[in-house]
Amino acid sequence: MATAEEKTELVETLKGPRFYRIMLSGYGGESAYMGISKAAHDFWSAHTEEHGDNDLVEYMIADDVEDCDFDELDEVPVEAQFLNDADDDMYKRPWYESHTEFEHSHGVEWGSAYLTVTEVESSEYGADIVGDEDVVDRESLSEYLDNIMEANNYELELTEMGCADDEPDCEAIAQLYSSEKGCFFEGIVETVGEFDPKKLKVYTTEYLNGEDTVSSIEYNGVEVENNGGDTNGKGYSASVWMN
Numbered sequence: 001m002a003t004a005e006e007k008t009e010l011v012e013t014l015k016g017p018r019f020y021r022i023m024l025s026g027y028g029g030e031s032a033y034m035g036i037s038k039a040a041h042d043f044w045s046a047h048t049e050e051h052g053d054n055d056l057v058e059y060m061i062a063d064d065v066e067d068c069d070f071d072e073l074d075e076v077p078v079e080a081q082f083l084n085d086a087d088d089d090m091y092k093r094p095w096y097e098s099h100t101e102f103e104h105s106h107g108v109e110w111g112s113a114y115l116t117v118t119e120v121e122s123s124e125y126g127a128d129i130v131g132d133e134d135v136v137d138r139e140s141l142s143e144y145l146d147n148i149m150e151a152n153n154y155e156l157e158l159t160e161m162g163c164a165d166d167e168p169d170c171e172a173i174a175q176l177y178s179s180e181k182g183c184f185f186e187g188i189v190e191t192v193g194e195f196d197p198k199k200l201k202v203y204t205t206e207y208l209n210g211e212d213t214v215s216s217i218e219y220n221g222v223e224v225e226n227n228g229g230d231t232n233g234k235g236y237s238a239s240v241w242m243n
Contacts, residue, residue, distance in 0.1 A: 022188070024229075025138070033104070037171055045241075060083065085099055148198060174240045177236065185217065
C-alpha cells in the first residue's frame with residue numbers, strides 16, 4: 001500500500017508540473033586575470049603605487065593605447081603594453097580577450113547575493129507570475145541557506161565553496177575588475193509540487209582577488225541554466241602583482 005507521502009506526490013504529479021524563477025541579485029562583477037612580464041609589472045606597479053590605478057584602468061579598457069586619456073602618463077613603454085597581441089604587436093586586444101588570460105569570472109559575490117524565488121506559469125522566458133507574493137522575497141542568500149541547514153541539524157549541505165585553478169606559469173599577473181550591481185542569475189526550475197528549498201545547492205569559486213563568486217546553482221541535483229541577468233557597471237579597478 002502506498003504511503004501518505006507517495007500518495008501526495010502522485011496527486012501533485014497528476015496536477016502537472018510547476019515552475020519557479022530563481023534570481024540572484026546584488027553586487028559582483030567581471031574579472032580577467034592575465035600573465036604579464038616582469039618589465040610590465042615593474043612599470044605598472046611603481047606607477048599605481050604612486051598615482052593609483054586610474055591610468056592602468058584607462059590603458060586596459062581603451063580600444064587603442066593612442067586613445068588613452070591618462071592622468072599622469074604621456075605614453076606607455078612598449079614593454080609595459082601587455083595587451084598587445086602575440087602575433088601582431090600593433091593590435092591591442094580588449095581586456096576581456098587577452099592572449100595571456102588564464103582565468104575569467106563573472107557573477108554575484110557570495111556575501112552580497114540576494115535570493116528571489118517566484119512561481120511562474122511556464123518555463124518560457126518572461127512567463128507570467130503565479131500568485132501575489134514571491135516564494136522567497138530577496139533574502140540574503142548565505143543567511144537563507146544557513147538557516148535551512150541549521151533547521152535540519154546541518155545534515156544538509158546546501159553550499160559547496162571551491163577555489164579557482166592554481167596560478168599559471170608566468171612572472172607576474174594583471175587583473176581588471178568591472179564592478180557591477182543588479183541581477184546576475186535568472187533561471188527556471190520545474191518541480192513536482194511546491195518549491196522545496198532543501199533541494200537547492202549553491203556552488204561558489206574563490207578567485208585570486210579573494211572574492212567568492214557564485215558559479216552555479218542546482219535544484220534536486222540538476223544544474224539550473226542561467227538565462228542571463230541585467231546589471232549596471234559601477235566602475236573599474238586594476239592591479240598587478242608578482243606571481
